[in-house]
Amino acid sequence: NAGVTQTPKFRVLKTGQSMTLLCAQDMNHEYMYWYRQDPGMGLRLIHYSVGEGTTAKGEVPDGYNVSRLKKQNFLLGLESAAPSQTSVYFCASSTPTGTGYEQYFGPGTRLTVT
């Protein structure tokens, strides 16, 4: 049981390049999330999904797109990377429990845009 995995772990992009970050979970969770974490800003929600085939915008969605074609995978795309997108990206998944929606995180992807 790997939990939540993210690919790649590190990436350096030039401004204007595109890339896709892959998140996979093997816990059969319905909900999945993409966050970015910047110094002094805390975790900010980019997009989320409440089930296969559905996506919704979070707090900071501009410049990103997502897809959830399979329940276990959630992809985050950057069509034209900008230096402001330099950040650590975390994926998470959750399912309703007795105490709410505890989220389980992947190890993160460190992205630098030059």
Add this chain to the structure above:
Amino acid sequence: RKEVEQDPGPFNVPEGATVAFNCTYSNSASQSFFWYRQDCRKEPKLLMSVYSSGNEDGRFTAQLNRASQYISLLIRDSKLSDSATYLCVVNNEYGGSQGNLIFGKGTKLSVKP
């Protein structure tokens, strides 16, 4: 935007000390509350849920005061391994976003020998 506020610290304490973190949240409709722990350059991990009656897990005690919209975490007998950033987390009970969590910016704890 619904907010969760924490003292950023850092809290620098000696081993064996007792330390308390506080957190306030703005959404009075929130129903679920958590403390997460994040080690340097690692992902956040669930430390404990916070129940209305308060709950304890070993050296860790969490309290919730709904009237004041206030959450606390008490760590007794601090260990070096407790050094981390502690995130106060509240669910976003708003328009179908119940699965979404709002994270505080975290309180950094450093336990010294």
